[in-house]
Amino acid sequence: MESLTFLYVAGVTPGKWIRRWEERLPDVVLEHRLVDDDVAATLAALDAGEAQLAFVRVASGGAAALRDDRFVISLYEEQQAVVAAKGHEIAAFEELSPEDLAGETFFDNSPEGLRALGGLETALEVVASGAGLLVLPMPAARHMNNPEVVARRLNGAEPTEVVLAWRKDADSELIQEFVGIVRGRKADSGRQPSVNREQQESAAKARKTRSAVAGAHGSQKGGAQKGRAGGKAGGGKPGTGKVGGARGSASGRGKPPSSGRKGR
Incomplete structure (x- = not known):
């Protein structure tokens, strides 16, 4: 069974994200671990592959310093x-x-x-x-x-900022699915990989169905054309049941015979 693991620090409350994940991807296990509020140690664990994502706390505006080999998105500031x-x-x-x-x-x-x-x-x-x-x-x-x-x-103290980080070389559809949930995307959002994949599969299925219908229609049309061609070869109109020559004998009739009376 597939799984995804994230790390988080005290004060981050991932409960709602976990619930949404379980509703949308019940077949993928979402694991999580509380870690000390130590950015360096958390990123070291992330880079070592102990988790795929990590919520870390930095000074306000400090997200840029984490972006060398990672994707980082800022989530919110803390009083x-x-x-x-x-x-x-x-x-x-x-x-x-x-x-x-x-x-x-x-x-x-x-x-x-x-x-x-x-x-x-x-x-x-x-x-x-x-x-x-x-x-x-x-x-x-x-x-x-x-x-x-x-x-x-x-009041007046410099706020801190919670960010979500993951390695660029480990990016995947599952990670993007989780990022979308954290960012508040709805279950039917076209930006969610699972929805995008379903839409692509649905479109492919629709194309296959249309192709099959078009093929069947083409076969029927071809049969009808052959039938019309056969009717023309027989000299009659399609569907009339008249054979060649019948109409010709009628058109070839002479004038009615004279009564034998001469005009005055």
């Missing part, structure tokens, strides 16, 4: 959030600015910094202890759903 221990004073606000957090201790939110803290989940546990704050994309903060921390919108 940033500041995460703190549940009892921290930021819990009293709905949103904050960097100026509101002056003097606070922040942990490094880069992939290297999060790895040093033991990964994102462990990093949130450290934040929950009150040791410092952490800035994360809002979807990622909500994804972890740690009840010991609070997340508040951080």
Whole structure:
């Protein structure tokens, strides 16, 4: 059975794409794996063939740097959030600015910094202890759903961007089918490879049917022409049943015989 595998980072919610895939291509297994928010490591796994596609998070406008040997499409931007221990004073606000957090201790939110803290989940546990704050994309903060921390919108922070990447040398109809689903194309869109293929097969079938009908019609027409040719050779009109000579004898009749009376 065919399969397709994609990687995704915390905060990306692929559920709706998976459901649509299962509805449209039930015979192709769609596998997925959650990975750390580390662009380099995710792309290395993609290039090694561990998956055919990957959702990665980059700084806003950073998609271009990934396009050397890959196709990359930008999907959406993410608002940033500041995460703190549940009892921290930021819990009293709905949103904050960097100026509101002056003097606070922040942990490094880069992939290297999060790895040093033991990964994102462990990093949130450290934040929950009150040791410092952490800035994360809002979807990622909500994804972890740690009840010991609070997340508040951080205005003025540079947004991040989620992109979908796949290798140029591994592009295929299945990959394009998945890309179309992610981009919101409908099941009957002519841009979907499966629909395009069905349309081509339907057109080929229609051409074959038309050819068969035309061939049968040609045979019938040829038979009719032969019948008309035979009728002409016999001297009669097609379909009259009259044989040659019958009409000729009638046309060859002389004048009626004279009564023998002479004119006065």
